[in-house]
Amino acid sequence: MTIKEIAEILEGVILVNSHPPDEDVPRGGAADLMSDVLAFGTEGMVLMTGLTNPQVVRTAEMAGVSVVVLVRDKKPAVETIELARESGITLIRTGYTMFEACGRLYKAGLAGRGPVKIENGSW
Amino acid sequence: MPPEDITKVQELIYTTPVESVMAKDVIVADLSMTMVQVKQLMREKRISGMPVVDGDRMVGIISISDLIKALENGLIDRPVVELMTTNVQTVFKDSYVAEVVNSLGPRGFGRIPVLDRDGRLVGIVTTGTVIQNLLRQMDISFKKKEEEKLQKYRASHIFDDIVSDDTCLVLRFVVNDKDFDNAGKASSQIKKSLQRLGMQPALVRRVSVAVYEAEINLVIHTDVGGEMIARIRRDRIQISAVDHGPGIEDVEQVLKPGFSTAPQWIRDMGFGAGMGLANIKRCSDSMRLLSEFGGGTRLDILFLLRDHPVGPLSVSGKNS
Numbered sequence: 001m002t003i004k005e006i007a008e009i010l011e012g013v014i015l016v017n018s019h020p021p022d023e024d025v026p027r028g029g030a031a032d033l034m035s036d037v038l039a040f041g042t043e044g045m046v047l048m049t050g051l052t053n054p055q056v057v058r059t060a061e062m063a064g065v066s067v068v069v070l071v072r073d074k075k076p077a078v079e080t081i082e083l084a085r086e087s088g089i090t091l092i093r094t095g096y097t098m099f100e101a102c103g104r105l106y107k108a109g110l111a112g113r114g115p116v117k118i119e120n121g122s123w
Numbered sequence: 124m125p126p127e128d129i130t131k132v133q134e135l136i137y138t139t140p141v142e143s144v145m146a147k148d149v150i151v152a153d154l155s156m157t158m159v160q161v162k163q164l165m166r167e168k169r170i171s172g173m174p175v176v177d178g179d180r181m182v183g184i185i186s187i188s189d190l191i192k193a194l195e196n197g198l199i200d201r202p203v204v205e206l207m208t209t210n211v212q213t214v215f216k217d218s219y220v221a222e223v224v225n226s227l228g229p230r231g232f233g234r235i236p237v238l239d240r241d242g243r244l245v246g247i248v249t250t251g252t253v254i255q256n257l258l259r260q261m262d263i264s265f266k267k268k269e270e271e272k273l274q275k276y277r278a279s280h281i282f283d284d285i286v287s288d289d290t291c292l293v294l295r296f297v298v299n300d301k302d303f304d305n306a307g308k309a310s311s312q313i314k315k316s317l318q319r320l321g322m323q324p325a326l327v328r329r330v331s332v333a334v335y336e337a338e339i340n341l342v343i344h345t346d347v348g349g350e351m352i353a354r355i356r357r358d359r360i361q362i363s364a365v366d367h368g369p370g371i372e373d374v375e376q377v378l379k380p381g382f383s384t385a386p387q388w389i390r391d392m393g394f395g396a397g398m399g400l401a402n403i404k405r406c407s408d409s410m411r412l413l414s415e416f417g418g419g420t421r422l423d424i425l426f427l428l429r430d431h432p433v434g435p436l437s438v439s440g441k442n443s
């Protein structure tokens with residue numbers, strides 16, 4: 001699914017545009033816990049989150065997440081937008097709730113990453 | 124062309140289906156047309172020949188030389204079906220390019236219609252469409268190779284040019300406690316450095332996640348901040364997060380997934396799920412947590428680059 005399609009399906013606003021609109025996003029996930037993002041994040045994925053602080057962007061960067069979707073129309077801090085620009089993360093805002101944002105993308109064919117187990121050396 | 128490129132062209136010819144080198148929007152003449160109309164169409168579209176169709180079936184092919192013949196013989200008002208060539212060489216779309224290259228060109232045909240297995244006309248190949256598409260594919264594979272080369276160059280560069288019994292690149296970062304504006308900056312720098320060194324993306328990810336968890340712990344759980352040190356060698360990366368307090372009371376306990384002493388305001392920011400150390404352990408080849416309650420804490424994380432050492436392991440390190 002492309003970034004453009006994600007924005008359309010979520011009827012969202014692209015706040016920071018760090019990738020070409022037709023770039024492919026292979027998977028999606030959702031979390032409000034940063035450690036969860038670090039544990040299940042996969043390269044190039046889109047992350048749905050209710051958090052808006054700059055750490056969300058930093059965490060995305062470290063986990064290899066390409067696109068961060070801020071749900072429920074939350075307005076991010078200026079620092080969050082700046083950091084997204086600086087670290088090459090695409091930032092999208094949507095009016096949908098976490099549940100609906102995920103549901104709409106999943107229904108449209110965006111994959112998750114399947115069951116995740118935390119084990120030592122499971123990389 | 125260097126020999127390796129010749130083999131590349133050969134490989135492409137034998138592995139690329141006709142479908143991916145054909146033009147899909149075929150300009151055709153309907154079998155009801157006259158030669159005058161065909162002439163018009165050729166001039167308009169600037170082409171020198173085209174298939175003649177009856178619906179989605181091809182019934183023949185008409186070319187500029189047929190047109191010249193018609194003009195010479197005063198047959199320009201005749202229907203195209205009377206002057207077209209009906210014995211046409213065609214190719215199936217799932218055949219390989221190798222099948223058509225020898226039939227195209229100055230001594231062969233100018234164009235070869237492409238059919239699907241049901242006999243429908245789906246495209247047309249000319250020398251032009253073949254060359255254009257093969258060149259594009261070669262360019263893509265060339266660029267990919269160049270990128271890889273550049274990465275490898277960068278990677279081996281430092282450890283090849285700077286030779287010693289034990290060469291080590293040390294990156295040191297100061298991390299302040301409760302400074303959430305800068306939390307993660309050290310990790311971000313480490314990630315960028317590893318990428319520039321040309322390390323494998325999967326390894327970069329593992330290290331990034333681990334360093335970031337370690338850095339966040341310094342920000343959240345210490346009262347005086349601390350420092351992050353990355354030691355990068357040809358065959359391994361060692362990360363240390365060191366601080367001077369407050370230390371950990373029960374090291375066994377904090378290693379349990381889910382255990383956290385983070386206060387509510389930290390949890391509201393999305394941290395403090397108690398999964399940090401578990402995450403680090405999972406990402407790394409080994410992890411060691413040392414702490415003295417009332418003193419300081421030291422976290423050592425090791426990554427081995429045995430599968431993908433930075434550059435060739437030609438120089439033997441005496442010890443480490």
Ligand SMILES: Nc1ncnc2c1ncn2[C@@H]1O[C@H](COP(=O)(O)OP(=O)(O)O)[C@@H](O)[C@H]1O
Binds near residue numbers: 377394
């Ligand atoms: N540098 C440190 N100094 C003191 N305590 C620490 C340090 N690092 C980790 N801890 C303790 O270990 C616990 C577990 O850490 P971690 O697994 O990263 O989870 P979290 O950071 O989400 O609490 C922390 O809640 C804290 O009590």
Ligand SMILES: [Mg+2]
Binds near residue numbers: 336339397398400
């Ligand atoms: Mg932690």
